[in-house]
Amino acid sequence: MTDLSSKRVVLGVTGGIAAYKSADLVRRLREAGADVRVVMTRSATEFVTPLTFQALSNHPVATTLLDADAEQAMGHIALARWADVVLVAPASANFLSRLARGAADDLLSTLCLATGAPVAVAPAMNRQMWDNRATVDNVTLLRSRGIYIYGPAEGMQACGETGPGRMLEPADLVRRVTGLFATGRLAGRRVLVTAGPTLEDIDPVRFIGNRSSGKMGYAVALAAAEAGANVVLISGPVALPAPPRTRRIDVRTAQQMHDAVMAQIGAQDIFIGAAAVADYRVAQAAEQKIKKDGQALQLTLTPTPDILAAVAALPDAPFCVGFAAETEAVAQNARTKLAAKGLDMIAANNVAVDGIGFDADENALTVCWRGGARELPRAPKDRLARELISLIAERYHETHTTEDTGRTHR
Numbered sequence: 001m002t003d004l005s006s007k008r009v010v011l012g013v014t015g016g017i018a019a020y021k022s023a024d025l026v027r028r029l030r031e032a033g034a035d036v037r038v039v040m041t042r043s044a045t046e047f048v049t050p051l052t053f054q055a056l057s058n059h060p061v062a063t064t065l066l067d068a069d070a071e072q073a074m075g076h077i078a079l080a081r082w083a084d085v086v087l088v089a090p091a092s093a094n095f096l097s098r099l100a101r102g103a104a105d106d107l108l109s110t111l112c113l114a115t116g117a118p119v120a121v122a123p124a125m126n127r128q129m130w131d132n133r134a135t136v137d138n139v140t141l142l143r144s145r146g147i148y149i150y151g152p153a154e155g156m157q158a159c160g161e162t163g164p165g166r167m168l169e170p171a172d173l174v175r176r177v178t179g180l181f182a183t184g185r186l187a188g189r190r191v192l193v194t195a196g197p198t199l200e201d202i203d204p205v206r207f208i209g210n211r212s213s214g215k216m217g218y219a220v221a222l223a224a225a226e227a228g229a230n231v232v233l234i235s236g237p238v239a240l241p242a243p244p245r246t247r248r249i250d251v252r253t254a255q256q257m258h259d260a261v262m263a264q265i266g267a268q269d270i271f272i273g274a275a276a277v278a279d280y281r282v283a284q285a286a287e288q289k290i291k292k293d294g295q296a297l298q299l300t301l302t303p304t305p306d307i308l309a310a311v312a313a314l315p316d317a318p319f320c321v322g323f324a325a326e327t328e329a330v331a332q333n334a335r336t337k338l339a340a341k342g343l344d345m346i347a348a349n350n351v352a353v354d355g356i357g358f359d360a361d362e363n364a365l366t367v368c369w370r371g372g373a374r375e376l377p378r379a380p381k382d383r384l385a386r387e388l389i390s391l392i393a394e395r396y397h398e399t400h401t402t403e404d405t406g407r408t409h410r
């Protein structure tokens with residue numbers, strides 16, 4: 001699988017003859033769907049010009065730490081937060097040494113210290129330098145700190161020697177970076193996700209709806225697919241393309257969403273209700289457009305089925321995860337909902353906070369289950385979705401034995 005759709009990759013390029021290969025790496029990362037921003041060390045610019053990487057990545061290339069223009073465009077801390085992964089390729093012996101001692105004396109080293117994203121390095125150097133005890137120790141230390149070491153490969157080197165020290169080929173690096181997201185935590189499991197709003201017709205041209213963009217649910221569906229699950233996404237009307245490797249079923253109303261969910265639920269191991277389902281529908285939608293006559297208009301609303309509660313109440317219910325949009329006492333209201341709907345887990349967000357929640361690109365979640373809770377701090381929705389999926393996988397596996405194919409042992 002080489003799919004990096006919606007992944008943000010910071011590619012660090014350090015000084016080495018292999019830097020020319022990183023131009024191809026940028027192209028391949030982008031072909032796989034990634035948004036790539038390149039950061040070069042000063043010595044890297046001696047090998048390849050920043051302009052090359054700017055043209056290939058379609059973004060300005062950052063080279064210095066305290067450049068006022070670059071900091072204004074995207075400062076080093078913003079870049080560190082932006083990244084889903086930092087890949088340093090090629091990583092010189094000097095850079096590995098600076099990374100090992102926690103240096104923060106240029107943009108790339110500072111960024112590696114400041115990021116919460118995984119950091120991977122693709123060493124490239126002369127074989128003697130790679131075999132040197134100093135480098136060996138540095139690499140051991142970096143590995144022990146959770147830095148991914150990709151390569152190096154063996155072969156003919158630029159210096160004419162043969163041995164370990166060549167940077168891995170770009171295609172191999174793209175495969176490895178992709179593998180970081182393909183966790184396999186839900187391999188073989190079936191996951192059903194609802195997302196987006198439902199729209200309830202008043203007449204042929206008007207409806208009752210809500211501000212859900214579907215972004216969170218779509219990100220959750222993609223994260224579940226990346227974790228190896230077989231994903232069905234039942235979606236209300238949204239402006240998003242179907243996430244790769246998921247099967248999308250389009251619906252419009254709460255009743256249609258309910259019926260589509262019930263038709264699929266028998267085979268599912270996990271149900272994640274991320275849709276903002278309308279709580280009411282118009283009792284009798286008008287067949288013709290309602291004419292305005294200057295008078296007050298009364299609509300009678302009747303409740304829609306609570307899809308999530310209905311699924312959780314099934315005799316052989318899957319592991320059920322709900323969302324809760326709250327404006328106050330987030331955790332407390334979430335716990336009440338967890339119990340009331342009989343859920344295994346609930347992810348609550350405070351929609352009263354500016355810039356997160358509905359229709360925003362970022363969110364923050366308080367995730368609760370019986371006997372536990374975890375705060376997932378503010379982050380882009382796709383990253384949050386991956387964290388939520390790993391939490392769901394953790395809880396799911398705790399309540400299901402390994403030989404169990406799901407649907408029992410609750």
Ligand code: C5P
Nearest residue numbers: 273274275277305306307308322323324
């Ligand atoms: O009760 P409340 O609407 O706050 O609950 C939110 C959760 O319940 C969400 O997970 C949502 O997808 C789900 N829900 C549902 N059917 C409804 C209303 C909410 O599945 N009719």
